[in-house]
Amino acid sequence: MLxxxxxxxxxxxxxxxxxxxxLPEKSGKIDEERAIRQIRHxxxxxxxxxxxxxxxxxxxxxxxxxxxxLDGYREKVRIATKLPHWEVRTASDMDRILxxxxxxxxxxxxxxxxxxxxxKESWEKLAKLGVLEFLDHAKREGKIVNAGFSFHGTLAxxxxxxxxxDWQFCQIQYNFxxxxxxxxxxxxxxxxxxNLAVIIMEPLRGGNLAGPVPDEVQKIWDEAPEKRSAAxxxxxxxxxxxxxxxxxxxxxxxxxxxxxxxVAGSALPQSLTPDDLARIGRVKETYRRLMKVGCTGCGYCxxxxxxxxxxxxxxxxxxxxxxPKDRSAKFHYFGRHxxxxxxxxxxxxxxxxxxxxxxxxxxxxxxQLMKDVKSDMEGGMLLVVPVLKGGLWCMNKAAKVRxxxxxxxxx
Numbered sequence: 001m002l003x004x005x006x007x008x009x010x011x012x013x014x015x016x017x018x019x020x021x022x023l024p025e026k027s028g029k030i031d032e033e034r035a036i037r038q039i040r041h042x043x044x045x046x047x048x049x050x051x052x053x054x055x056x057x058x059x060x061x062x063x064x065x066x067x068x069x070l071d072g073y074r075e076k077v078r079i080a081t082k083l084p085h086w087e088v089r090t091a092s093d094m095d096r097i098l099x100x101x102x103x104x105x106x107x108x109x110x111x112x113x114x115x116x117x118x119x120k121e122s123w124e125k126l127a128k129l130g131v132l133e134f135l136d137h138a139k140r141e142g143k144i145v146n147a148g149f150s151f152h153g154t155l156a157x158x159x160x161x162x163x164x165x166d167w168q169f170c171q172i173q174y175n176f177x178x179x180x181x182x183x184x185x186x187x188x189x190x191x192x193x194x195n196l197a198v199i200i201m202e203p204l205r206g207g208n209l210a211g212p213v214p215d216e217v218q219k220i221w222d223e224a225p226e227k228r229s230a231a232x233x234x235x236x237x238x239x240x241x242x243x244x245x246x247x248x249x250x251x252x253x254x255x256x257x258x259x260x261x262x263v264a265g266s267a268l269p270q271s272l273t274p275d276d277l278a279r280i281g282r283v284k285e286t287y288r289r290l291m292k293v294g295c296t297g298c299g300y301c302x303x304x305x306x307x308x309x310x311x312x313x314x315x316x317x318x319x320x321x322x323x324p325k326d327r328s329a330k331f332h333y334f335g336r337h338x339x340x341x342x343x344x345x346x347x348x349x350x351x352x353x354x355x356x357x358x359x360x361x362x363x364x365x366x367x368q369l370m371k372d373v374k375s376d377m378e379g380g381m382l383l384v385v386p387v388l389k390g391g392l393w394c395m396n397k398a399a400k401v402r403x404x405x406x407x408x409x410x411x
Contacts, residue, residue: 001015001265002265003048004246011078014246015246016249016260017199017248022250023035023061025252032064039073045261047261049077049248050078051171053084066106069105079107079110080110083113088129090129095134095138102143110143112199114150115150119345123164147167149170151173152312154303154309155182158183167196171201172188172199175205176280180297181311198243214286217283220283235263240271244269292322295318295362296362298361300360300361305353305355307343316333317373333381334384346377348370350370
């Protein structure tokens with residue numbers, strides 16, 4: 001296993017991180033015995049960074065990770081978990097949520113604590129509620145060690161957040177199809193230039209870049225002199241960037257875990273050859289050609305005067321059509337753009353002003369395409385999102401009640 005260093009602290013993290021958002025399931029629930037076995041095997045193989053959140057597996061991910069790290073495993077790893085901004089109504093909610101997480105994870109401190117899924121509006125809300133003071137206080141008390149944030153928003157908002165606090169790290173979505181989406185390559189370099197460690201999520205776009213891939217893409221991979229899986233090509237491309245510290249993989253299959261660990265043993269930065277990079281470039285262009293909308297994510301269309309995240313909507317719209325077997329694109333669309341856990345920025349907000357189309361270097365008819373995105377992606381959204389928000393609200397209230405009757409601790 002290779003390791004990279006946190007610039008501000010000197011902490012050494014395995015370049016492969018274990019994402020606990022997609023733990024193995026059986027009969028609709030986490031297969032606890034198998035998940036714990038997988039987590040401990042990864043630790044024994046050198047993985048020392050484990051990422052979870054209260055939202056993962058409807059609150060069960062933190063519980064399972066906490067149990068997996070008993071019997072001496074806690075001392076071998078760094079735990080990363082997150083503050084869900086959608087649960088925060090008052091400043092006191094932040095302390096309550098963190099206290100609950102410490103109990104759930106069966107630890108006295110969180111090594112890497114993130115503000116979860118920030119965008120411009122959610123960041124401004126937390127800032128007004130005193131989240132930076134909360135982080136300072138939690139650090140002084142030893143409840144968290146390093147403060148960071150995960151991000152799904154515009155590049156401008158990302159830079160604003162990076163500059164707002166003395167963060168130790170951040171977490172962004174990044175893969176060879178998302179060089180210009182959200183924070184993108186420019187955001188990666190901007191954060192690294194400020195000496196932040198950068199944790200990468202979705203290096204394979206939720207597994208879609210790993211396979212089965214389109215036949216035209218697979219043909220390009222098969223022509224390479226050195227035989228690698230699509231997943232290996234995708235991971236190596238991310239690790240090739242020296243600005244990247246850790247790449248998270250939502251591993252839930254023993255063979256995939258071992259394969260990722262094998263690749264992470266030799267993935268040095270800037271080790272891909274010019275031929276390798278050219279091959280990946282051909283794959284990227286093939287995906288672009290197969291996409292429903294030829295958006296490159298350049299962001300010239302932004303900001304939208306009505307709040308639409310145009311590149312973000314196109315990205316998930318393309319994913320929905322490019323990977324039809326993956327049903328998660330609409331869920332992510334509801335979450336990121338419908339206001340469930342991100343800022344409201346869905347295509348239906350478009351008022352056909354045409355400003356975006358005039359600015360688009362690709363000359364895309366964006367207002368018309370926004371109608372297509374709305375038609376395909378937003379069916380039921382205005383009903384489903386309030387229902388899901390209500391569910392999150394009920395979970396939040398239930399946690400408060402449990403804390404009240406357990407003397408401040410949540411089982």
